Amino acid sequence: MSELSSQAALDVVTLGEAMAMFVACETGPLEEVTQFTRQVAGAELNVAIGLSRLGLKVGWASRVGDDVFGRFVLKQLEKERINASQVTVDDHYATGFQLKSKEIGGCDPRVEYFRKNSAASHLSVADFNPAYFCAARHLHLSGVAAALSDTSRELSKLAAKEMRKAGRSISFDPNLRPVLWGSQQTMREEINALAFAADWVLPGLGEGQLLTGKKTPEGIADFYLTQGVKAVIIKTGPDGAWYKNADGEQAQVAACKVDNVVDTVGAGDGFAVGLVSAMLEGLTLEQAVKRGNKIGSLAVQAIGDSEGLPTRAQLVDA
Numbered sequence: 001m002s003e004l005s006s007q008a009a010l011d012v013v014t015l016g017e018a019m020a021m022f023v024a025c026e027t028g029p030l031e032e033v034t035q036f037t038r039q040v041a042g043a044e045l046n047v048a049i050g051l052s053r054l055g056l057k058v059g060w061a062s063r064v065g066d067d068v069f070g071r072f073v074l075k076q077l078e079k080e081r082i083n084a085s086q087v088t089v090d091d092h093y094a095t096g097f098q099l100k101s102k103e104i105g106g107c108d109p110r111v112e113y114f115r116k117n118s119a120a121s122h123l124s125v126a127d128f129n130p131a132y133f134c135a136a137r138h139l140h141l142s143g144v145a146a147a148l149s150d151t152s153r154e155l156s157k158l159a160a161k162e163m164r165k166a167g168r169s170i171s172f173d174p175n176l177r178p179v180l181w182g183s184q185q186t187m188r189e190e191i192n193a194l195a196f197a198a199d200w201v202l203p204g205l206g207e208g209q210l211l212t213g214k215k216t217p218e219g220i221a222d223f224y225l226t227q228g229v230k231a232v233i234i235k236t237g238p239d240g241a242w243y244k245n246a247d248g249e250q251a252q253v254a255a256c257k258v259d260n261v262v263d264t265v266g267a268g269d270g271f272a273v274g275l276v277s278a279m280l281e282g283l284t285l286e287q288a289v290k291r292g293n294k295i296g297s298l299a300v301q302a303i304g305d306s307e308g309l310p311t312r313a314q315l316v317d318a
């Protein structure tokens with residue numbers, strides 16, 4: 001089989017950085033914690049894992065180091081049945097890692113990154129294989145890959161441009177990581193440029209306010225819709241999500257009630273999994289937002305950034 005035909009079955013491609021993540025087993029300052037469990041982290045990879053668990057065929061493009069963390073990430077890809085043919089093992093730079101605190105009562109965990117100059121931060125347009133990407137139905141991007149480095153951002157831009165030219169749909173989650181950007185103004189300009197190239201933009205309310213300077217969900221949505229985006233879905237935390245599309249249809253979709261939030265990280269990635277999977281199945285935007293809320297609510301009930309993401313059977317039963 002040619003390379004193109006062997007890739008033609010992919011539903012979704014995404015790209016970004018994966019890190020080994022050490023999650024504290026006890027509460028308290030990270031410098032005092034003695035026991036950690038190792039998991040995998042990375043916003044775009046979390047989305048790839050969630051979509052794959054729902055039965056979609058997913059490819060994830062990246063670079064990992066030729067080291068234990070890189071081999072750990074590759075094993076996770078295999079376990080999650082994610083196509084890794086566009087993952088380069090880089091023998092110059094290391095795989096990044098992070099530590100995450102354990103919190104109780106639904107507070108956001110503290111995270112410390114060790115990812116500067118990581119293998120993934122050396123992603124560049126040289127990692128773009130047009131046959132691989134454009135054979136997929138959909139591209140999912142997040143602002144994390146854009147924050148890693150100028151060259152990784154160029155790759156995101158090129159992927160968006162080429163997928164658009166090929167008539168594929170694109171989702172974009174701004175996923176702001178201010179600590180990875182040189183300045184807030186650059187972050188705003190670069191993230192908005194990527195958002196304008198997408199069909200479905202999925203900011204959190206605070207992110208949307210920062211990126212657009214608008215206060216209300218409608219103001220934020222209009223900022224992107226006037227640039228040709230087809231739908232803007234704004235995550236409003238415990239209230240769920242609010243959406244507006246290019247036809248002017250808009251609604252608030254209530255959140256799913258969660259009694260015990262154990263780890264808030266990964267909720268947005270879970271939301272993206274629900275939204276993107278449902279849209280690709282041809283469900284309505286309202287149904288897609290409902291599924292986004294559902295999977296976001298499952299994500300926060302498990303420790304780890306992707307551990308709570310359901311299989312298709314678990315989603316039906318949830």
Ligand SMILES: O=C(O)C(=O)C[C@H](O)[C@H](O)CO
Pocket residue numbers: 017040041042043044046111144177265266268269305
């Ligand atoms: O990708 C990152 O920047 C991370 O912090 C890893 C996490 O898995 C991710 O943020 C969750 O969205």
